[in-house]
Amino acid sequence: MTSLVIGATGKVGRHVAVQLSERGRPVRALARRPEQAQLPGEIEVVPGDLSDLDSLRAALKEVESVFLMWPLISGDPAEAIAGTIAQSARRLVLLSSAAAQNGGDPGNVISQVHLAVEKAIERTSLEWTFLQPHGFAANTLSWAPQIRKDGVVRGAYGSMHSTLIHEADMAAVAVAALTAEGHVGAKYDLTGPAALTQVEQVRVIGEVIGRATRWEEVSREAAREMLLERIPAKYADAMLDAYASLAGREPDQPTTTVEEVTGVPARTYAQWVADHAAEFAGR
Ligand SMILES: NC(=O)c1ccc[n+]([C@@H]2O[C@H](COP(=O)([O-])OP(=O)(O)OC[C@H]3O[C@@H](n4cnc5c(N)ncnc54)[C@H](OP(=O)(O)O)[C@@H]3O)[C@@H](O)[C@H]2O)c1
Incomplete structure (x- = not known):
């Protein structure tokens, strides 16, 4: 039942890891520099980098669900990363962006990266949920x-x-999607x-x-x-x-999605x- 949090030292990912752990869930955090992660002791921190698929594979051992944020400047590696996650995990919550909505803006690089990542995940067998926040x-x-x-x-x-x-609200939506039923295939406008x-x-x-x-x-x-x-x-x-x-x-x-999902x-x-x-x- 372990959840892997990718980007657990980042703004949203840190809250996801902590909120999952507070619910008594086993949490593993992927970090490029685990010694600097500064996460609570109950959270297992493992070394890894999305640019190194072997490290991702190792971090995914016995993982059931994944929180993924996309820190890379290109969407090109998304196919391989999503495929690697799908080989181990069943469920994935992606921190995407409202910029990916309605096919994205062809002239906006940020929009196109998020759209490419979403599409790559949609092509896998993963039970996915996309968070599409507007400005943080x-x-x-x-x-x-x-x-x-x-x-x-x-x-x-x-x-x-x-x-x-608030980053904690995005994390609360992610935690709901990782731990409860009824969120598969949802694209949450946050x-x-x-x-x-x-x-x-x-x-x-x-x-x-x-x-x-x-x-x-x-x-x-x-x-x-x-x-x-x-x-x-x-x-x-x-x-x-x-x-x-x-x-x-x-x-x-403003949308009311945070309240609808988290109560x-x-x-x-x-x-x-x-x-x-x-x-x-x-x-
Ligand atoms: N800001 C907004 O208004 C907004 C709106 C909508 C969507 N978004 C999206 O939300 C996401 C969050 O972005 P952010 O800049 O705010 O992130 P952030 O909180 O600064 O977090 C970046 C995280 O990425 C990790 N990371 C960086 N490179 C990595 C790699 N190669 N492999 C694995 N982990 C890596 C970092 O971990 P370590 O360095 O510890 O390894 C860190 O945990 C982005 O995709 C952004 O486009 C942002």
């Missing part, structure tokens, strides 16, 4: 250095709404409970940590330069294109900020 609340952690410095967040498209979702503009998100951070914060609009070029310090150009451009199109239209309606309403953005207050406040 954790994306706003990139603002933490600016918030700590002077409370001013500089970026483009401040009027863009997003329905930011959001937080409300649509907030970037300007409003910065205001919420200030309210929760008790400091003056504000958004300062900069040009797309200036925002791109800042993004390039963190991510490759093709991702920065794809992200800014998505922001531009979202800024120009009505906010997406508990999705956490608010303010709750997420409270859970990460130390990172924003630096104390």
